[in-house]
Amino acid sequence: MKNDFKLSDLPKRNIYEVPDKYFDRLPAQIMERTAGAGYSPAPWYAAAWKPLRLALAPLMLVLVLGVLYLVNLNNKEEQQIANLASIHDKEIVDYLSTYAVLESADFADLSTVSEKEMTSEFLNVSPKAAEEELEYYQLDTIEY
Amino acid sequence: MEDKEILEKFANPDSRNLAFNQLVRKYQQKIYWHIRKMVIDHDDADDLTQEVFIKVWKNLENFRQDAQLYTWLYRIATNECLTFLSSKRKKFFLPINDVAAELTEKIDSSPNIDGDEIQLKLQKALLRLPDKQRLVFNMKYYDELKYEEMSEILGTSVGALKASYHHAVKKIEEFIKRD
Numbered sequence: 001m002k003n004d005f006k007l008s009d010l011p012k013r014n015i016y017e018v019p020d021k022y023f024d025r026l027p028a029q030i031m032e033r034t035a036g037a038g039y040s041p042a043p044w045y046a047a048a049w050k051p052l053r054l055a056l057a058p059l060m061l062v063l064v065l066g067v068l069y070l071v072n073l074n075n076k077e078e079q080q081i082a083n084l085a086s087i088h089d090k091e092i093v094d095y096l097s098t099y100a101v102l103e104s105a106d107f108a109d110l111s112t113v114s115e116k117e118m119t120s121e122f123l124n125v126s127p128k129a130a131e132e133e134l135e136y137y138q139l140d141t142i143e144y
Numbered sequence: 145m146e147d148k149e150i151l152e153k154f155a156n157p158d159s160r161n162l163a164f165n166q167l168v169r170k171y172q173q174k175i176y177w178h179i180r181k182m183v184i185d186h187d188d189a190d191d192l193t194q195e196v197f198i199k200v201w202k203n204l205e206n207f208r209q210d211a212q213l214y215t216w217l218y219r220i221a222t223n224e225c226l227t228f229l230s231s232k233r234k235k236f237f238l239p240i241n242d243v244a245a246e247l248t249e250k251i252d253s254s255p256n257i258d259g260d261e262i263q264l265k266l267q268k269a270l271l272r273l274p275d276k277q278r279l280v281f282n283m284k285y286y287d288e289l290k291y292e293e294m295s296e297i298l299g300t301s302v303g304a305l306k307a308s309y310h311h312a313v314k315k316i317e318e319f320i321k322r323d
Contacts, residue, residue, distance in 0.1 A: 007316060010266065016180050017258055030198070
C-alpha cells in the first residue's frame with residue numbers, strides 16, 4: 001500500500017485536539033489581557049492616507065509630464081540655437097530684410113546710439129558702398 | 145457580524161470591547177488551528193493565539209481596509225509562528241532537524257493528538273519540510289485557501305506558491321513510501 005501512496009487518497013483529518021471548552025474560555029482570557037494592553041490610536045496621518053493615495057497616482061503623472069515638458073523645452077532651445085548657428089549670415093540678412101517689420105521705436109533706439117559707441121568698422125563705410133548695399137536689398141520691394 | 149460592522153464598532157470607543165469580542169469569537173478557531181499545525185504543542189499554540197489577538201487589539205485601528213481582515217489576521221499569525229520557531233532554534237542552538245525531531249516527539253507523546261498510523265506519519269512527514277513550505281502546505285491542504293489569498297498573506301507570487309505546494313506533496317509522498 002505504501003508504495004502506491006498518494007496524498008489525494010488519504011482522507012483529510014485534523015488529528016490535533018484541544019482541552020474541553022477551550023474555545024469557550026479563550027475569548028474571555030484574551031479580553032482580560034486586552035484590558036491592560038491599551039491600543040494604538042490611529043495616527044493623524046492615517047485618516048488622510050487613503051484619499052492621499054488616490055490622489056498620488058494622477059499627481060505623479062502630472063509631475064512626470066511636467067518634467068518631460070521642461071526637459072523637452074530645454075532641448076528645443078538648444079536645438080534652436082544650434083540650428084541658427086548653422087544658417088549662413090547672408091540667409092539671415094535675406095530673411096530679415098524680407099520679413100522683419102521695423103517699427104518707429106527701432107529708429108528711436110538707433111538715434112540714441114552715439115557715434116562714439118559705433119565701431120570704426122561700422123563707420124568705415126564709403127557712401128558708395130552704402131549705396132550699393134541699399135540697392136542690393138531693393139527696399140522698394142519690401143512690404144510694410 | 146460582518147467584518148465591516150466589527151471594524152466600525154471597534155472604531156467607536158463605546159463599542160470597542162464588544163466588537164473585539166466578536167472578532168475573537170469569529171476567528172479564534174481558524175487562527176488557533178493555523179498556529180497549532182505549525183507548533184504542534186497545545187500550550188505553545190494557546191500562548192501564540194493570545195499574542196496574535198493582543199497584537200490585533202493594539203493595531204486594529206491602523207488596519208487598512210484594502211486587505212481583507214482575515215488575511216491580515218493570518219499574516220500576523222504566520223509571522224508569530226515563524227518567529228516562534230526561529231527563536232526556538234536560536235535559543236537552544238538547535239539546527240532545523242533538531243526542532244523537527246523535538247516536534248515529532250511531541251506528536252508521539254502529546255495527550256491532545258489522536259490519529260491513526262498513516263495520519264501520524266503524515267504529520268511527521270510535514271515536519272521534514274522547511275517552515276515556510278509547511279505553512280504553504282497547511283494553508284492549501286487543510287485551510288483550503290486560494291493561492292491568491294495565500295499570496296497576499298505570505299507576500300509570495302502565486303507561481304512560487306503552486307510550485308512550493310507541488311514539491312511539498314511530492315516530498316511527503318516520498319517520505320511515507322520510504323518510511
